[in-house]
Amino acid sequence: MSEQFEPEIVAFCCHYCAYGAADLAGSMRLNYPANVKIVKLPCTGKTDILYLLKAFEDGADGVYVAGCLEGNCHFTDGNIKAKRRVARAKKLLDEIGLGGERLQMYNMSASMGPEFARVAKEMTERIKELGPSPLRKKEV
Amino acid sequence: MIIAEQKPIQEIKEMIASYQKVLIVGCGTCVTVCMAGGEKEVGILASALRMALKLEGKEIEFIETTIERQCEWEFVDQLKKKVAQVEAILSLGCGIGVQALAERLGDIPVYPALNTKFLGLPEQQGVWIETCGACGNCGLHKFGGICPIARCSKSLLNGPCGGSNNGKCEIDPEIPCGWQLICDRLKTLGRLETLEEIKPAKDWSTSRDGGPGRIVREDMVLSKEGE
Amino acid sequence: MRAGSNLEKILEAGKFAVTGELGPPKNADGEVIRKKAEILKGYVDAVNVTDNQTAIVRMSSVAASSILVQLDLEPVMQMVTRDRNRIAAQSDILGASALGIKNLLCLTGDHQKFGNETGAKNVYDLDSIQLLAAVKGMRDDKRLIGGEEIKDGEPKIFIGAASSPFADPTEIRILRLAKKIKAGADFIQTQAIYDLDRFEEWMKEVRDKELDKKTHILVGLIPLKSFGMARYMNNNVAGVSVPEELMKRVKDADDPKKEGIKICVEAINRVKEIEGVHGVHIMAIEWESAVPQIVEEAGLLPRPEI
Numbered sequence: 093m094s095e096q097f098e099p100e101i102v103a104f105c106c107h108y109c110a111y112g113a114a115d116l117a118g119s120m121r122l123n124y125p126a127n128v129k130i131v132k133l134p135c136t137g138k139t140d141i142l143y144l145l146k147a148f149e150d151g152a153d154g155v156y157v158a159g160c161l162e163g164n165c166h167f168t169d170g171n172i173k174a175k176r177r178v179a180r181a182k183k184l185l186d187e188i189g190l191g192g193e194r195l196q197m198y199n200m201s202a203s204m205g206p207e208f209a210r211v212a213k214e215m216t217e218r219i220k221e222l223g224p225s226p227l228r229k230k231e232v
Numbered sequence: 233m234i235i236a237e238q239k240p241i242q243e244i245k246e247m248i249a250s251y252q253k254v255l256i257v258g259c260g261t262c263v264t265v266c267m268a269g270g271e272k273e274v275g276i277l278a279s280a281l282r283m284a285l286k287l288e289g290k291e292i293e294f295i296e297t298t299i300e301r302q303c304e305w306e307f308v309d310q311l312k313k314k315v316a317q318v319e320a321i322l323s324l325g326c327g328i329g330v331q332a333l334a335e336r337l338g339d340i341p342v343y344p345a346l347n348t349k350f351l352g353l354p355e356q357q358g359v360w361i362e363t364c365g366a367c368g369n370c371g372l373h374k375f376g377g378i379c380p381i382a383r384c385s386k387s388l389l390n391g392p393c394g395g396s397n398n399g400k401c402e403i404d405p406e407i408p409c410g411w412q413l414i415c416d417r418l419k420t421l422g423r424l425e426t427l428e429e430i431k432p433a434k435d436w437s438t439s440r441d442g443g444p445g446r447i448v449r450e451d452m453v454l455s456k457e458g459e
Numbered sequence: 460m461r462a463g464s465n466l467e468k469i470l471e472a473g474k475f476a477v478t479g480e481l482g483p484p485k486n487a488d489g490e491v492i493r494k495k496a497e498i499l500k501g502y503v504d505a506v507n508v509t510d511n512q513t514a515i516v517r518m519s520s521v522a523a524s525s526i527l528v529q530l531d532l533e534p535v536m537q538m539v540t541r542d543r544n545r546i547a548a549q550s551d552i553l554g555a556s557a558l559g560i561k562n563l564l565c566l567t568g569d570h571q572k573f574g575n576e577t578g579a580k581n582v583y584d585l586d587s588i589q590l591l592a593a594v595k596g597m598r599d600d601k602r603l604i605g606g607e608e609i610k611d612g613e614p615k616i617f618i619g620a621a622s623s624p625f626a627d628p629t630e631i632r633i634l635r636l637a638k639k640i641k642a643g644a645d646f647i648q649t650q651a652i653y654d655l656d657r658f659e660e661w662m663k664e665v666r667d668k669e670l671d672k673k674t675h676i677l678v679g680l681i682p683l684k685s686f687g688m689a690r691y692m693n694n695n696v697a698g699v700s701v702p703e704e705l706m707k708r709v710k711d712a713d714d715p716k717k718e719g720i721k722i723c724v725e726a727i728n729r730v731k732e733i734e735g736v737h738g739v740h741i742m743a744i745e746w747e748s749a750v751p752q753i754v755e756e757a758g759l760l761p762r763p764e765i
Contacts, residue, residue: 142272145279184276187241188284227286385570386541387581390588391635393567394626394650395697402697403572415628428634430642433545433589433604 099153099219101128103212104143106136108166110158112202117209124212127219135159137170144181148190151228154219156196158211164201171199194222233262233353234326235360236269236346238277245284247343248322251292255318256345257311257333258298259325266360269324269346271298277324277345294322302329308336315340351382368438368445374426376417383410389431461598461645462617464561465533466505468765469738470646470675475731476738477759478535478648478677479503479750483518489526492518496532498747502754504762505533505562507648507740511542514574521555528559535619536560539568544584545593545604552594556614564619564648565590587620588642594618595643620644622676624652624661626698633664640674647674648740651681651692653701653722655729662733671735678730679740682749683719686710720753727757 105111111132117124133139136159147155157178159171175197182192196215200207238244248254256274264270278294285292295314299307302325311333315321320341323330327348334342350362365381372379381387385403392411395402399412418424436442461467469476479499484491499506506527510520524534536555538548555563567587571579585593593604594616601613620639624632636647652658658678665671683689683701686709693701705722712718723741730736743749754760 140272142275142279145276145283149279149283184241184280188280189287190283227283385572386567386583386586388567388583388586390586390638391631392626392628393587394623394635395569396627397697399627403570409627412628415631419630424630424634427631428638430588430592430638433585433593436584 097220097224099127099216099224100151101125101154101156101212101215101219102147102152103128103130103215104133104136104139104155104157105130106159106166106170107132107134109160109164109202110136110198110200110208113158113200113204113208116203116205120205122205122209124209125216127216128212135165135167135170136174137165137167139174139177141177141181141184144178144195145184148185148194148225148227151225153225153228154194154196154215154222156198156211156215158198158200158208161199161201190225190227191222194219194225233265233351234328234348235266235350235352235362236263236326236348237266238268238273238324238346239344241277241280241284244277244322244343244345245281248281248292248320249285249288249290251319253293253295253318254320254322255295255297255311255314256322257302257324258296259300259302259323259329260298261301261303263324263326263329263346265354267358269326274298274324277322302326302332305332305336308332311337366439367434367436368442369435374429374431375414376421376423376426378410378414378417380410380414383408383413385410389434391427462561462615464505464617465765466535466562467617467645469504469763472763472765474763474765475759476505476675476677477503477754477762478505478507478738478740479747480507480509480740480742480744481523481747482509482512482744483520483523485515485517487518489518489523492523492526493530495747496527496530499750500530500532501762502751502760503741504738505535507535507537507564507742510537510539510566510568511574513569514541514571514576514579516575521551521558521560524555524560525558533562534560535562535564537564537566538590539566540583540585540587540590541568541571542579542582544582548585548590549593549597549603552597552614552616553609556616561615562617562619563594564621565594565644566621588638591618591620591639591642591644617645618643619646619648621650622647623650623698624658625654625700626650632661633668633670636665637668637670640670644674646737647676649676649679650698651679651696651742652726652730653692653699653705655726657700658730659733662735666735675737676735677738677740678726678736679742680723680726681742681744682723682746682753683709683715684746685715685719716749720749720756723749723753724756727753727759731757 165171178197182195185192198211258271258274259269274296278296301307315337322343322345323333324345330344351364352362355361362382367381385401396409401407401409481495508520508524520536524536527534565587596602601609622636689701689706689709692699709715709718
């Protein structure tokens with residue numbers, strides 16, 4: 093491998109918890125990889141399988157959905173709906189041939205700044221190991 | 233309504249792999265309700281196919297569209313302009329829709345993205361069950377409003393087979409025994425004794441067994457001249 | 460006399476009847492049937508021949524029953540509605556009668572999902588009750604289901620049906636039996652019974668409705684071979700419950716097969732005394748060799764000749 097592969101990761105974060113945790117991680121000056129690009133949703137229950145697929149189609153190497161802890165969703169069970177949709181999308185990604193392991197679901201509360209950073213690191217490491225998305229055009 | 237299910241991506245991909253430009257058509261009626269072929273599903277399938285094809289080094293341009301219903305010519309005709317631009321159509325309609333597109337849109341091949349499964353309804357969101365046997369001679373009132381032809385695995389008309397387990401059909405524990413349901417319902421209605429009557433052998437000729445169906449309403453048919 | 464079969468004569472004469480059962484082979488070898496017949500001959504009044512049981516393709520019951528007729532062992536031909544429509548069913552009934560088959564047991568049949576041809580098309584043109592009515596109509600009214608007359612040679616059949624006293628839904632078990640009798644069942648063979656207390660209660664309900672006077676009831680019995688078998692039947696076979704104490708007896712026995720036979724003999728001795736029970740139907744599938752011993756120890760020999 094000549095150059096270090098830097099994954100492009102999209103994180104769909106809910107406004108009430110995961111985004112709050114991301115904000116907190118920032119204020120706490122915690123380091124987390126710059127590979128993670130955050131997309132804010134009002135609730136992970138807004139996650140549409142199409143958003144996840146489009147992210148991959150547009151070149152993301154990895155995608156994750158981060159919502160509130162189970163039982164604590166601001167909208168009661170949006171995160172449960174998200175969990176099921178993520179599971180379905182993972183199967184679709186396997187069928188497509190891209191691999192469902194590039195997609196994950198995480199849960200955290202707004203006060204869990206360190207957890208946000210940990211998840212971002214974990215996902216980045218996982219995708220580094222999996223390599224770039226085979227859909228990506230080769231960099232010249 | 234008609235309940236259908238999407239075919240696996242691999243199977244769909246293989247159907248259209250040889251084309252360069254394909255029209256993906258969704259249907260806004262039954263298959264939208266059963267979440268198999270509506271506008272959303274068209275978007276997801278198109279994205280999935282593009283990715284799957286790209287992984288094989290192939291590329292197909294998909295035109296995505298959804299019409300109100302694929303089973304009425306007036307709606308199908310709306311597709312004529314788009315059809316001129318493509319080599320094939322991938323229909324997310326039920327079998328009726330696929331055939332309607334094939335018949336109405338000229339010499340263009342139409343591929344089915346769905347498997348049409350049965351007549352039924354959503355028991356709850358995400359769960360669809362078969363409830364109507366389309367036998368052509370409805371006698372639901374004799375069975376407490378529950379169809380023994382569709383809901384009993386053996387389409388028995390005179391009572392249960394005795395193979396049920398805790399009210400579930402012997403062939404699948406997810407399926408309730410149709411006759412358990414009928415008995416429970418008749419009990420609630422206080423009409424269990426309707427089961428004593430022997431239902432004679434059914435005349436199946438009113439259904440598909442009598443040949444492909446055709447109904448004509450003379451009062452509704454438009455006249456050919458002076459229309 | 461409806462058909463003049465051996466089974467019919469024995470039941471009509473008020474004698475206690477014994478029927479056995481055999482399953483045709485999964486191949487075209489008639490020798491298998493001959494061997495099984497040899498074991499059973501003289502110990503039973505008639506032998507049930509199953510019809511693609513559990514939806515597994517076997518030699519047809521018409522053919523196998525015909526072989527038994529040639530061997531002078533009376534068959535009870537079983538016919539399921541799963542595989543044949545009314546044209547084939549009535550045709551087979553005419554053919555069976557022509558081949559000297561005089562007893563017919565009308566059943567719905569296990570769904571093809573259980574068998575070795577799961578992709579087969581469902582038939583179930585008729586259910587078991589409609590089949591009963593059809594055979595009766597052919598015999599007594601000399602008419603097909605569709606109404607056409609059968610001239611100069613209607614089938615002469617002694618008609619049977621199955622009954623599962625403990626199957627769900629329990630509220631209509633007696634209603635269902637009454638319906639089968641009304642449709643034309645001359646005799647009834649029950650599903651395997653192990654819980655004799657519960658069976659006696661059921662028989663009381665049967666007698667209350669005077670159904671025992673309208674048909675001949677034969678109690679189904681399957682001798683237990685092992686604890687595993689007892690547990691399997693209790694847990695997996697709908698309508699069959701094996702009481703704890705019987706399971707324990709088989710489990711603790713040095714020779715489970717011997718204990719199983721003993722339990723079967725005790726059951727026969729008990730049901731013999733129940734008013735309304737006119738015989739037993741011993742289903743020792745793939746253990747036909749147990750039948751002679753059971754019949755002898757239950758004091759049912761020699762079989763009556765009428």
